[in-house]
Amino acid sequence: MVKWEKIINPKRKGGLGIHDLRKLNHSLLCKWWWKLENKEGMWQKVAEKKYVKNNTITSLKFKATNSPVWKDLLRVKDIYLRGRRFKIGNGRSADFWRGRWCGSIALIAKFPELFDICNEQSGSVYEFAAKGWRLTFRRWLDERLQVQIRKLRDLTATALSQEPDSPCWIWEKSERFTVKSTYSHLCSDAVEEPNNQIWKAKAPLKIKIFMWLCQQNAILTKDNLSKKNWHGDQHCCFCQGGESIIHLFFDCPLARYVWSLVAYVVGASCRPNSFEQF
Numbered sequence: 001m002v003k004w005e006k007i008i009n010p011k012r013k014g015g016l017g018i019h020d021l022r023k024l025n026h027s028l029l030c031k032w033w034w035k036l037e038n039k040e041g042m043w044q045k046v047a048e049k050k051y052v053k054n055n056t057i058t059s060l061k062f063k064a065t066n067s068p069v070w071k072d073l074l075r076v077k078d079i080y081l082r083g084r085r086f087k088i089g090n091g092r093s094a095d096f097w098r099g100r101w102c103g104s105i106a107l108i109a110k111f112p113e114l115f116d117i118c119n120e121q122s123g124s125v126y127e128f129a130a131k132g133w134r135l136t137f138r139r140w141l142d143e144r145l146q147v148q149i150r151k152l153r154d155l156t157a158t159a160l161s162q163e164p165d166s167p168c169w170i171w172e173k174s175e176r177f178t179v180k181s182t183y184s185h186l187c188s189d190a191v192e193e194p195n196n197q198i199w200k201a202k203a204p205l206k207i208k209i210f211m212w213l214c215q216q217n218a219i220l221t222k223d224n225l226s227k228k229n230w231h232g233d234q235h236c237c238f239c240q241g242g243e244s245i246i247h248l249f250f251d252c253p254l255a256r257y258v259w260s261l262v263a264y265v266v267g268a269s270c271r272p273n274s275f276e277q278f
């Protein structure tokens with residue numbers, strides 16, 4: 001009775017926290033990109049020689065001759081690139097326009113108009129530095145674009161070192177890749193709806209899930225049954241009111257009586273103890 005899209009949201013987003021396998025799979029695949037850039041091994045060597053060659057990861061494209069595994073990795077490349085930025089070293093791995101290496105946004109997103117008319121649209125930071133950071137454009141830059149190019153030059157005025165560029169992960173405090181942070185980012189478009197009162201309650205899990213179902217109006221009370229073409233008597237078993245979740249658990253005279261008993265028992269169990277302590 002609750003939509004699957006709602007159920008697979010994390011608990012803090014109002015769902016039941018059941019994992020969405022597609023998103024989890026994408027997050028796990030992203031880990032391979034991280035390993036490719038950060039660890040050394042036989043498969044990394046093969047992938048570097050066969051697919052990456054001298055390109056930056058940002059500029060890799062689909063090819064019909066790619067192996068199915070590599071195609072799957074390319075499908076999640078954009079997700080990976082959203083979370084990865086570079087601490088710049090020698091500039092050989094970072095893509096000048098598309099990579100995030102100076103500030104949190106790629107230059108292509110920060111200066112889209114300059115990129116559109118720029119003659120040098122691809123290459124690593126190292127290649128741009130080797131050309132003295134010189135950019136040429138297809139047409140004359142007006143005053144506004146002149147201001148933009150000055151800003152771009154200020155941003156990119158970096159001295160490169162001999163060290164390789166080091167990738168860091170922006171969705172994790174430690175700056176190291178985690179599947180959890182990637183998964184949580186993929187779920188980030190859902191609205192916050194923490195339900196702390198339910199999930200932090202000291203009650204068994206099945207009771208918490210039952211409370212969550214009540215909150216979603218997803219219990220088969222008679223009003224909900226009638227929405228599913230059930231034609232029985234819709235009155236409450238204990239009184240003449242219509243049976244709904246609110247009625248059954250709060251408004252029905254019997255429910256009120258039960259709650260008053262609970263309040264009495266809780267009150268009674270607190271009072272003598274507190275007096276005895278005094």
Ligand SMILES: [Zn+2]
Pocket residue numbers: 236237238239240241247248251252253254
């Ligand atoms: Zn009733």
